[in-house]
Amino acid sequence: xxxxxxxxxxxxxxxxxxxxxxxxxxxxxxxxxxxxxxxxxxxxxxxxxxxxxxxxxxxxxxxxxxxxxxxxxxxxxxxxxxxxxxxxxxxxxxxxxxxxxxxxxxxxxxxxxxxxxxxxxxxxxxxxxxxxxxxxxxxxxxxxxxxxxxxxxxxxxxxxxxxxxxxxxxxxxxxxxxxxxxxxxxxxxxxxxxxxxxxxxxxxxxxxxxxxxxxxxxxxxxxxxxxxxxxxxxxxxxxxxxxxxxxxxxxxxxxxxxxxxxxxxxxxxxxxxxxxxxxxxxxxxxxxxxxxxxxxxxxxxxxxxxxxxxxxxxxxxxxxxxxxxxxxxxxxxxxxxxxxxxxxxxxxxxxxxxxxxxxxxxxxxxxxxxxxxxxxxxxxxxxxxxxxxxxxxxxxxxxxxxxxxxxxxxxxxxxxxxxxxxxxxxxxxxxxxxxxxxxxxxxxxxxxxxxxxxxxxxxxxxxxxxxxxxxxxxxxxxxxxxxxxxxxxxxxxxxxxxxxxxxxxxxxxxxxxxxxxxxxxxxxxxxxxxxxxxxxxxxxxxxxxxxxxxxxxxxxxxxxxxxxxxxxxxxxxxxxxxxxxxxxxxxxxxxxxxxxxxxxxxxxxxxxxxxxxxxxxxxxxxxxxxxxxxxxxxxxxxxxxxxxxxxxxxxxxxxxxxxxxxxxxxxxxxxxxxxxxxxxxxxxxxxxxxxxxxxxxxxxxxxxxxxxxxxxxxxxxxxxxxxxxxxxxxxxxxxxxxxxxxxxxxxxxxxxxxxxxxxxxxxxxxxxxxxxxxxxxxxxxxx
Numbered sequence: 001x002x003x004x005x006x007x008x009x010x011x012x013x014x015x016x017x018x019x020x021x022x023x024x025x026x027x028x029x030x031x032x033x034x035x036x037x038x039x040x041x042x043x044x045x046x047x048x049x050x051x052x053x054x055x056x057x058x059x060x061x062x063x064x065x066x067x068x069x070x071x072x073x074x075x076x077x078x079x080x081x082x083x084x085x086x087x088x089x090x091x092x093x094x095x096x097x098x099x100x101x102x103x104x105x106x107x108x109x110x111x112x113x114x115x116x117x118x119x120x121x122x123x124x125x126x127x128x129x130x131x132x133x134x135x136x137x138x139x140x141x142x143x144x145x146x147x148x149x150x151x152x153x154x155x156x157x158x159x160x161x162x163x164x165x166x167x168x169x170x171x172x173x174x175x176x177x178x179x180x181x182x183x184x185x186x187x188x189x190x191x192x193x194x195x196x197x198x199x200x201x202x203x204x205x206x207x208x209x210x211x212x213x214x215x216x217x218x219x220x221x222x223x224x225x226x227x228x229x230x231x232x233x234x235x236x237x238x239x240x241x242x243x244x245x246x247x248x249x250x251x252x253x254x255x256x257x258x259x260x261x262x263x264x265x266x267x268x269x270x271x272x273x274x275x276x277x278x279x280x281x282x283x284x285x286x287x288x289x290x291x292x293x294x295x296x297x298x299x300x301x302x303x304x305x306x307x308x309x310x311x312x313x314x315x316x317x318x319x320x321x322x323x324x325x326x327x328x329x330x331x332x333x334x335x336x337x338x339x340x341x342x343x344x345x346x347x348x349x350x351x352x353x354x355x356x357x358x359x360x361x362x363x364x365x366x367x368x369x370x371x372x373x374x375x376x377x378x379x380x381x382x383x384x385x386x387x388x389x390x391x392x393x394x395x396x397x398x399x400x401x402x403x404x405x406x407x408x409x410x411x412x413x414x415x416x417x418x419x420x421x422x423x424x425x426x427x428x429x430x431x432x433x434x435x436x437x438x439x440x441x442x443x444x445x446x447x448x449x450x451x452x453x454x455x456x457x458x459x460x461x462x463x464x465x466x467x468x469x470x471x472x473x474x475x476x477x478x479x480x481x482x483x484x485x486x487x488x489x490x491x492x493x494x495x496x497x498x499x500x501x502x503x504x505x506x507x508x509x510x511x512x513x514x515x516x517x518x519x520x521x522x523x524x525x526x527x528x529x530x531x532x533x534x535x536x537x538x539x540x541x542x543x544x545x546x547x548x549x550x551x552x553x554x555x556x557x558x559x560x561x562x563x564x565x566x567x568x569x570x571x572x573x574x575x576x577x578x579x580x581x582x583x584x585x586x587x588x589x590x591x592x593x594x595x596x597x598x599x600x601x602x603x604x605x606x607x608x609x610x611x612x613x614x615x616x617x618x619x620x621x622x623x624x625x626x627x628x629x630x631x632x633x634x635x636x637x638x639x640x641x642x643x644x645x646x647x648x649x650x651x652x653x654x655x656x657x658x659x660x661x662x663x664x665x666x667x668x669x670x671x672x673x674x675x676x677x678x679x680x681x682x683x684x685x686x687x688x689x690x691x692x693x694x695x696x697x698x699x700x701x702x703x704x705x706x707x708x709x710x711x712x713x714x715x716x717x718x719x720x721x722x723x724x725x726x727x728x729x730x731x732x733x734x735x736x737x738x739x740x741x742x743x744x745x746x747x748x749x750x751x752x753x754x755x756x757x758x759x760x761x762x763x764x765x766x767x768x769x770x771x772x773x774x775x776x777x778x779x780x781x782x783x
Contacts, residue, residue, distance in 0.1 A: 001344045001570035002022060006028050007073065008066055008071070008072045009032065009051065010032050011073050013039065014099075016044070018151040018155075020046075020349075021566055022156075023049070024050065025570040026346075026347075029050065031353070035055070038355075042599070046352075046600075049329065050350055051353060053353035053354065053356055053357050053358055053359075054363070059080050059081060062082055065366055071096075071159070072097065073097050076098075076100065084098060092168060093168045098170070098171065099148070099151050101175050102174055103713070105172075108176075112693060114638040116638050118700075120634075121176050121711070122176050122708070123708045124183040127552040127704070129201055129541075129543075129549050130542075131199055131201075134626070135199060135634055135702050136625070154738045160389060160569055161740070164388070167742060171740055171741075172738060173738035174737050177714070181734065185433040186552065188705065189434055191705075193437040194438060201542055202214035202547060208272060209275060216283075216286065216287060217290060218288070218291075219291055222291060223306050223307075225305070225529075225530070229431055235304050236304075238302070239305070242297060248282075248285040294306075294307065304527075306524070306530040307533070309538075310609060311540070312603065312609055313536070314535065314536045315604070319520060322519040325593075329351055332604045339567040339586050339590075340518075340586075340587075343580055343582025384744070386744040387414025387744060388414060389410055393418075394417040395418050395471070395474040396455065397482065399421070399429075400427060400428045401429065402556070402561060403482050403560075403586075406482065408450075408452065418761055419456065419457040421457060421459055421754070422461055423754060429445055431445070432445075441727070443727035449728065450733045450750070452752065453751055455752065457756050458755055458757060458761045459755035460782065461783055464780065470766070476503040479507070480510070483512070487522045497509045509581075510584045511583065512564060515534075516586070516589075516590065528555060528557030529553055529554050532551060532554070534589055535589045535596070536593070537551055544612055544614065555592075557588070564586055567586065620638045622637060622669070624673055627677060629683060633685050634701065635688055635689060636699065636701075637697065638698040639665075642662065644696065647695045648676075651697070719734060721733050721734075721746060721747055725750040725751075725753075726752065755783060
């Protein structure tokens, strides 16, 4: 899909993943290696596949290559300075993407950063782990992978802008902001007047009620979701019927109104004790089952259950095998294509290159390249030139968070996104994940406000054929249709890809779900927390002496949008050149597994499987989260080398320990953690953060929603944006983690009220007259 484009990858191990995604989409990605080359290892093997390697001794050699490049990826890793401004002056078509911990400007520019401290600064760490222990990170580092995936998105957005405007531009990307999205919706609680989310391993706390989700079973752990409402309540009822048939649930428990149970709790007609008893029953029941037995029944009856997969389970997944997901590389299975593109299939990537293996070939080919400075597509006459996706038309039939967060990116950059919803089956975001001032009105939901910002909405009763005709007309109008129903649902309504492309032959359609459109688990019922569990993230988050904690909430919902947008914009780029649309089959699980690729390679090569290990690190000691003054206040500290440790030891007034090398520090890790704890517990967290950063030590106090809202760096970057809303007046929307130098950055309105733009959509976009609209009203197709 991105075959015509040349990408110059100047990044190191932290950000190789950005180029990997673009290589999967077909770009010619050339990794530039400094004298001596980049370190080889499992990350290199996983994320430099499909790239070519060129050795460069200085900035002049880089500049010669950049003269023929379309995109440069840079994270300040090269041992010599690279002037991105000068590269763009020499090549007006060039897009430069600069990935930094905090962004290019602001009060924290120059601060040290590691995976742990980035998570601490971004809201995610504060809400992950056991309430009686320090906050805990995912044991396989993730922060720079989030930044890398966003960098790939930014590059495809800028390429789309270039195709319309004829010019390149600069991208300024903050890793801190990229990680912030993984804390949705907890990071939005403070400006909504809500209490901070309290971390709970293996569940979610609502006031005095702890809703447990993780349970031991015969051969590991399972996730069993208990929740209420018209969508989830019936699934709970079916699960209880199974338990009842095996003697783990009495008649009274079985026959309760699980659809309306939350309302009954609020009214006092039911008590928390019922839920507590139910969770005890579920715990006893799960101990009688294996993971395979639970998932088999879950697929059969559409239950909200799934296994807590280890990395070994992921490698042996029958779903991934059935979908031919793995690439065979040098005797190892590594994550393959991240989306199943029907028109332009992603091909297996070659092995990671040897240093400088392609220097002569690339130099010869790129030096003879000629750039075409003219735009290939003309913007609509009324489209603003500073909106990269102006004129793009999107019909959004997705729901909850994963796919809607992808269309949020499109809407932010100027696409016209029409969000189709139904009040008969409200989006879960309207009923859960936080309401302003804890007033549970569906128009008051903070996650809805943020996830659907800048979109237009129409409310249709899709059970009515007249409503489905409106969807067909939207598909005929649109460039893109995005949907996230259970596989087969759209086709059953006559709205499948084959149906819609008869109306619109060059349509690009994205079908997004947890497991993909095919395979034995295609009808898996679940949300992002369950996708994260089945993809391996729950087993690698927590403490080794306890059960899995899992990252906060729906982790893969926040990972997958970046992959979705990359694939979608690449498909549109391909369509612009060929006139061909296509269907993109996107699996949240498959995308998320890419974030674990080095550990999967390591497991096969060594036989050792990564699992949860608290906040320990392979290289850095000390490396942990330590208490500071106050209630549940913490600071993350990472001694990323001997000099960092020496500085920390001096600051703690323990000069006697300053000369300990990393090997000795690892042997004395427990002792050093106690020394650091004794020091930090007498300190103010934010104050200590500034103090340690001033001495070159990677540290950051653990920020919850309120601290993030008041973080001067996030404020400088405009991360929390106040947007108008028809019900809430003004509400907070979290921003995109990068800026484009030639593009507008910001949201114009928050997620709209039910049917807010119905008449505009029907009359202006679809051209319906008053008679047609009246017919829809009479048929009760409009809500």
